[in-house]
Amino acid sequence: MSKNLLFIPGPVTVAPAVLAATAQQMVDHRGPRFKELLDGLVARLKPIFGTTIADVLILGASGTGGLEAAVGNMFGPGDTILACPVGVFGQRIIGIAQAFGCSVEVLATPWGSGVDPEALRARLAADTAKKITGVLLTHNETSTGVQNDMAPLAEITRAHGAYVVVDSVSGLAASEFRMDEWGFDVVVTASQKALAVPPGLAMVAVAPRAWKKIEANASPRFYFDLVKAREFATLGQTPWTPPVSIVYALDAALDLFTDEGPANVWRRHARYAQAIRAACTALGLELFSQEGSHSVTVVAAKVPAGVDGDAIRKTLREERGLTLGGGQKELKGKIIRIGTMGDLSQTDILGMLGALELGLLDAGHPVQIGTGAKAALEVFLKESAVPA
Ligand code: PLP
Numbered sequence: 520m521s522k523n524l525l526f527i528p529g530p531v532t533v534a535p536a537v538l539a540a541t542a543q544q545m546v547d548h549r550g551p552r553f554k555e556l557l558d559g560l561v562a563r564l565k566p567i568f569g570t571t572i573a574d575v576l577i578l579g580a581s582g583t584g585g586l587e588a589a590v591g592n593m594f595g596p597g598d599t600i601l602a603c604p605v606g607v608f609g610q611r612i613i614g615i616a617q618a619f620g621c622s623v624e625v626l627a628t629p630w631g632s633g634v635d636p637e638a639l640r641a642r643l644a645a646d647t648a649k650k651i652t653g654v655l656l657t658h659n660e661t662s663t664g665v666q667n668d669m670a671p672l673a674e675i676t677r678a679h680g681a682y683v684v685v686d687s688v689s690g691l692a693a694s695e696f697r698m699d700e701w702g703f704d705v706v707v708t709a710s711q712k713a714l715a716v717p718p719g720l721a722m723v724a725v726a727p728r729a730w731k732k733i734e735a736n737a738s739p740r741f742y743f744d745l746v747k748a749r750e751f752a753t754l755g756q757t758p759w760t761p762p763v764s765i766v767y768a769l770d771a772a773l774d775l776f777t778d779e780g781p782a783n784v785w786r787r788h789a790r791y792a793q794a795i796r797a798a799c800t801a802l803g804l805e806l807f808s809q810e811g812s813h814s815v816t817v818v819a820a821k822v823p824a825g826v827d828g829d830a831i832r833k834t835l836r837e838e839r840g841l842t843l844g845g846g847q848k849e850l851k852g853k854i855i856r857i858g859t860m861g862d863l864s865q866t867d868i869l870g871m872l873g874a875l876e877l878g879l880l881d882a883g884h885p886v887q888i889g890t891g892a893k894a895a896l897e898v899f900l901k902e903s904a905v906p907a
Pocket of ligand 1: 528529581582583584608657659660661662686687688689709
């Protein structure tokens with residue numbers, strides 16, 4: 520197989536220019552060239568977070584490291600956290616908060632749905648004594664293909680005043696994010712998702728208000744000390760040796776992002792997700808995410824009864840060089856997940872959908888050949904299918 524394409528929700532297929540950037544010679548990470556690089560990254564990342572006032576810190580870590588940095592620096596044993604999980608990654612951040620000794624209360628949401636603003640409003644309104652000091656939100660939940668509508672949730676958390684940490688590991692850069700306007704305190708993303716860079720960097724944006732909380736927090740930290748990261752960032756450095764090659768890759772990817780333009784990047788992800796959803800529906804695969812909560816970076820669809828989704832994914836991977844995601848934890852074997860992020864063209868999407876049709880047919884699922892691809896093509900044909 521000469522060509523392999525990743526349709527998993529990260530890591531993603533990386534553009535040749537970004538891959539080539541990783542082959543550059545190392546530089547001194549305490550020298551002027553690295554400072555220039557780092558300053559350039561931060562300047563281009565800030566608008567992606569939707570901030571002019573937050574510090575954007577770049578850490579050598581995966582997304583989980585970024586989340587540990589966010590939660591561990593912000594919270595500790597004296598904090599009562601309202602976690603709002605909508606899937607596996609929302610559960611992971613609860614584990615992090617518990618590991619740092621926080622008392623965690625869960626606002627439960629059925630998987631497949633986004634957080635109900637009215638449920639969040641009611642819970643926070645009932646907290647008249649302001650015992651809740653922190654709220655954990657997931658922007659985009661990769662395990663269920665759900666994206667929360669952040670603006671209404673932000674309005675509610677702002678009214679309460681608790682500190683808000685947002686996991687946007689698989690959301691940021693794929694759709695508009697307005698950290699300052701929404702009033703979020705810490706927002707976390709990672710390199711290997713919508714930014715379409717190899718894994719290795721977490722990016723953590725910290726609002727001015729959050730620094731007071733971080734400085735007052737006695738929780739232990741060392742590698743992920745955000746105060747230290749901010750201190751070194753002012754020098755154009757990271758506290759520890761960074762993955763220099765991935766820094767080069769992020770630099771190249773941000774050039775591509777700028778050339779394409781943010782609105783076009785957002786439109787591309789939204790349109791790919793819409794096309795894949797239309798195809799799944801046409802093929803008789805029920806969407807796992809509910810209307811109004813669909814993610815633009817990953818489509819989760821139920822595997823029809825009697826069909827072995829993992830066997831189809833194995834065939835696509837081994838025989839066609841196409842890797843699709845499966846379900847995680849309790850959704851294992853029950854859903855397939857198709858990512859839209861990375862260096863993928865409409866032609867790649869159509870090819871993958873054609874292969875999926877053949878896989879389903881092979882597995883005994885009644886498919887009228889071409890119906891999935893046709894539904895996707897119709898989305899691609901309609902410029903107005905997705906609002907700009
Ligand atoms: N949060 C979300 C929403 C994710 O999708 C992921 C990874 O898929 C993570 C956190 C964890 O990131 P990582 O695997 O980079 O540690």
